[in-house]
Amino acid sequence: MNDHAQLPPGPKEFKFRQALKMGLSIYDYLQQCADEFGDAFTLNLPGMEPMVWVSRPDMVKSFFSLKPDQIDQSKLAIPIDVGDNQTGFINNEEHAHSRKVIIPPLVSKRLHDRAQVMHEIVTEHIDAMQPGAEFDIPRLVGDITLDIACYTLLGLRSGEKRDQYRDLMLAWIQASTNNTMFLLGNMVGPSKWRNRLHKAYLKKTRKGDFGHGKKGILPWSYSVELKAQLADMMRRDIREARENPDAQRNDVMYTVSHARYEDGELLPEERVISEAMAMLIGGHETSAATSAWYMLWLLKRPHVYKKMHDTVLQSLAEEGRFDPMKITEIPYLNACLSESQRLTPSAVGTMRCLIKEAKIGPLTIPPNTNVLAAAYLTHRRKDVWGDDALEFRPERWLQGKLPSPFEYYPFGGGRRACVGSNQAKQQLRIIFAEFARRVEFDSPYAHTEQWPGQQQVSGQTEPQGGVPVTVTTVRPAHYGLPGSSLQAAS
Numbered sequence: 001m002n003d004h005a006q007l008p009p010g011p012k013e014f015k016f017r018q019a020l021k022m023g024l025s026i027y028d029y030l031q032q033c034a035d036e037f038g039d040a041f042t043l044n045l046p047g048m049e050p051m052v053w054v055s056r057p058d059m060v061k062s063f064f065s066l067k068p069d070q071i072d073q074s075k076l077a078i079p080i081d082v083g084d085n086q087t088g089f090i091n092n093e094e095h096a097h098s099r100k101v102i103i104p105p106l107v108s109k110r111l112h113d114r115a116q117v118m119h120e121i122v123t124e125h126i127d128a129m130q131p132g133a134e135f136d137i138p139r140l141v142g143d144i145t146l147d148i149a150c151y152t153l154l155g156l157r158s159g160e161k162r163d164q165y166r167d168l169m170l171a172w173i174q175a176s177t178n179n180t181m182f183l184l185g186n187m188v189g190p191s192k193w194r195n196r197l198h199k200a201y202l203k204k205t206r207k208g209d210f211g212h213g214k215k216g217i218l219p220w221s222y223s224v225e226l227k228a229q230l231a232d233m234m235r236r237d238i239r240e241a242r243e244n245p246d247a248q249r250n251d252v253m254y255t256v257s258h259a260r261y262e263d264g265e266l267l268p269e270e271r272v273i274s275e276a277m278a279m280l281i282g283g284h285e286t287s288a289a290t291s292a293w294y295m296l297w298l299l300k301r302p303h304v305y306k307k308m309h310d311t312v313l314q315s316l317a318e319e320g321r322f323d324p325m326k327i328t329e330i331p332y333l334n335a336c337l338s339e340s341q342r343l344t345p346s347a348v349g350t351m352r353c354l355i356k357e358a359k360i361g362p363l364t365i366p367p368n369t370n371v372l373a374a375a376y377l378t379h380r381r382k383d384v385w386g387d388d389a390l391e392f393r394p395e396r397w398l399q400g401k402l403p404s405p406f407e408y409y410p411f412g413g414g415r416r417a418c419v420g421s422n423q424a425k426q427q428l429r430i431i432f433a434e435f436a437r438r439v440e441f442d443s444p445y446a447h448t449e450q451w452p453g454q455q456q457v458s459g460q461t462e463p464q465g466g467v468p469v470t471v472t473t474v475r476p477a478h479y480g481l482p483g484s485s486l487q488a489a490s
């Protein structure tokens, strides 16, 4: 190791205490460390290699430019078994090939066709709402995005099979990502835990033992059983997709089922299953957590929600209809989501597991270190965002120059940036445009200055206790359309 390679300073507290503070209030703890130690600091958690957090844009730039042979993402601290052979955990050429395979079904041109379906799904959920109904925003948005995932991942819009998939996917997500499973996984060590669960899943699959749909005594056995059931459904669909080519289908499962390695071989079935499951997990809680913070800002800034409502109505007047593609291009609506993701990113940081010494800005970091670019801290820096950095002000996105990818990165960056960012932004823009046009919510948070603490759900940061809301008004689907008698109602 180079003599100069060293870890930046950090708190001297016991590892368990650091882990506790991260679990209970990660935003506040990171800010406290940044205030004390500056642009880079080291945290130490039980069972993990040291974590070096950086937030200065030049350091973030070096971080996103790390070469594939400097890192090993199979060591990522995610204690969920989606199979080790999927984009998030693989390295080098295999990783680059994987992104080539899964990005096409998620890119903009196809998203254009899907905006219409996303809007139909959002409409179904809003039509089913009644005044007085109570929801927790992350769970409500999680349900909507799960319906969207059935369509974009599996090509299923409705019907018995869609419902079966939907129920199973939700049950598996809940069983694999709850606090008990995360606690156990972190105690055993995330990658060791993933391997154990994966072996148990393969054993069940070989034996054709898909369980009886009941929770057993061991907290992990239900999650393994549900994964075996879900994978079995997917396996049958992969075979069917391969036997029946269909030029009309462009969902992820179909496209990846037909993808080949450079030598012409089809990807193994287990690999296709892992990619589909990783995208399901990757897209679910991230969107739910992002929506929770977004709604919290809007509840506390009713004038912003009202302006979003007026902006959507203006678009309807111009277009003569709710055009979901046009809606997703409205600068003010996009500015509101960006501002929420700036101040309260659901992924506080994004991680690279260093296996070789690396330069991060002026620092030389030793191997066997987890380096994290701390989006939460970079997004709040006054030297980047100005003296009003901590204010929620969507207008900042409409004036002046836009931030660089090293100043704003809620979806990570570089070679490993989120593959689902376009889809995620598009669905959240449509959901919140329709909420603003059609639904009024009340919430205890609308009547207090108080902010909730933070909790970790599936590795995402969410408001502690969720964001409870009560529906006070639901306007009909034609509200605001030219010619509608409800044009001016509110």
Ligand code: HEM
Pocket (backbone or CB within 6 Å): 087, 088, 089, 099, 106, 278, 279, 280, 282, 283, 284, 286, 287, 290, 346, 347, 349, 350, 351, 410, 411, 412, 413, 414, 415, 416, 417, 418, 419, 420, 421, 423, 424, 425
């Ligand atoms: C608001 C929603 C979302 C947020 C905040 C989010 C955030 C992130 C972040 C921070 C990363 C790590 C990037 C890095 O290491 O530089 C990531 C990776 C990833 N995301 Fe997302 N994500 C979201 C939605 C989605 C969706 C909808 C999908 C799938 C359809 C998805 C699939 C993935 C995958 C496969 C990766 C791994 C990429 C790789 O390692 O090459 N994400 N996401």
